[in-house]
Amino acid sequence: MADEVILLDYWPSMFGMRTRVALEEKNIKFDYREQDLFNKSPILLEMNPVHKKIPVLIHNGKPVCESLIQVEYIDETWPGGNPFLPSDPYQRAQAKFWGDFIDKKVYGPTRLIWGAKGEEQEAGTKEFIEMLKMLESELGDKTYFGGETFGYVDIAMIGFYCWFDVLEKCGNFSIEAECPKLIAWAKRCMKRESVAKSLPDSNKITKFVPELKKKIGIE
Amino acid sequence: MVERSEEVKLLGMWASPFSRRVEIALTLKGVPYEFSEQDITNKSPLLLQSNPVHKMIPVLLHNGKPISESLVILEYIDDTWQNNPILPQDPYDRAIARFWARFLDEQVYVTAMKVVGKVGEEKDAAVEATRDLLKLLEKELVGKDFLGGESLGFVDIVATLVAFWLMRTEEVVGVKVVPVEMFPEIHRWVKNLLDVDVIKKCIPPEDEHLDYIRARMESLKLKSV
Numbered sequence: 001m002a003d004e005v006i007l008l009d010y011w012p013s014m015f016g017m018r019t020r021v022a023l024e025e026k027n028i029k030f031d032y033r034e035q036d037l038f039n040k041s042p043i044l045l046e047m048n049p050v051h052k053k054i055p056v057l058i059h060n061g062k063p064v065c066e067s068l069i070q071v072e073y074i075d076e077t078w079p080g081g082n083p084f085l086p087s088d089p090y091q092r093a094q095a096k097f098w099g100d101f102i103d104k105k106v107y108g109p110t111r112l113i114w115g116a117k118g119e120e121q122e123a124g125t126k127e128f129i130e131m132l133k134m135l136e137s138e139l140g141d142k143t144y145f146g147g148e149t150f151g152y153v154d155i156a157m158i159g160f161y162c163w164f165d166v167l168e169k170c171g172n173f174s175i176e177a178e179c180p181k182l183i184a185w186a187k188r189c190m191k192r193e194s195v196a197k198s199l200p201d202s203n204k205i206t207k208f209v210p211e212l213k214k215k216i217g218i219e
Numbered sequence: 220m221v222e223r224s225e226e227v228k229l230l231g232m233w234a235s236p237f238s239r240r241v242e243i244a245l246t247l248k249g250v251p252y253e254f255s256e257q258d259i260t261n262k263s264p265l266l267l268q269s270n271p272v273h274k275m276i277p278v279l280l281h282n283g284k285p286i287s288e289s290l291v292i293l294e295y296i297d298d299t300w301q302n303n304p305i306l307p308q309d310p311y312d313r314a315i316a317r318f319w320a321r322f323l324d325e326q327v328y329v330t331a332m333k334v335v336g337k338v339g340e341e342k343d344a345a346v347e348a349t350r351d352l353l354k355l356l357e358k359e360l361v362g363k364d365f366l367g368g369e370s371l372g373f374v375d376i377v378a379t380l381v382a383f384w385l386m387r388t389e390e391v392v393g394v395k396v397v398p399v400e401m402f403p404e405i406h407r408w409v410k411n412l413l414d415v416d417v418i419k420k421c422i423p424p425e426d427e428h429l430d431y432i433r434a435r436m437e438s439l440k441l442k443s444v
Contacts, residue, residue, distance in 0.1 A: 073314040090295070
């Protein structure tokens, strides 16, 4: 029986990118459906009634919500190829910890950087750099966060890379100057077909952010 | 059974629902552990060293290696001690369980905290918002003894923050956040939970807990004034 896989997504979302990358890594054919978040579709509201957010992965009609939960679901459902999570329980726990860290600590400051001004924006920038440095320290000299193989934490973080350009411009700082190892890691990831296919060009994001601000009513 | 020296230590806090859930999981699996009560107002070197990123409890130390974040710890416990599984086997069911766990921690807990910490209109709004979120949980419980189905599972363990912490908060704040008329299923589920030995063993003692919540509420109110 052929699997039917649908992804409800929004092209600039670094969360949606995680699921795209995960599906591509496993060579799963999926129907990508762009959503208008300012005019939410019936299918989005039906499949994610609790949060009404993207991404939503619909596998044979059944929805899975929350990007990291989707990544793990994809890994467990299609176990072929390189597993995203290590088999050792302690290593798995570390990977999940860092995925959670990215959600809780890295995303929030980015909204302040492109969405706020003055002191708020500065505070966001400062915190973002601090969080990136923690991640960089965790990465160390490894090829990927998990070691030699591309995995869960790499997938959790890589979507932010295409936002770096606009964040640097808004916050007036250089991520490469602050975290060169992280940039080197990102460039390695970008060489992977799954990543190159799933991330939009940085300049598309940079052009898009002023439009987004207008749409949500920020100056 | 292979004999090996296993050292399991939990850095926790007696009144924290996040700490208690780890104790429930360890107890359910029959894993002996040492509990180390932490003073979160004066964090120990061991805590700061074990969780340098968040500096928060609970932290599980297994043979000296630290694991932080309660949901990560629960999954680690399930992966490491495979008797009495907490998470379901099927990948889809696991995804659903993980979804509800996050919902409880990121939505229900955060909103419910405002009931404790705010006053007046803001408090009323928080009560309404908490109830809206709990209605989703209420729906999930229809036809089930536990959120995990026939027996206690991952989501039940996480949801003890509603069963004990939130419902005890009602006494202290003087508002029935979870009235039985609105939430008959939740009340039925709490009764089921209280019948389970592991739960009885692992929840904070009521009187001390009420005193603690009362004190916490006062200090939060002082902060918001």
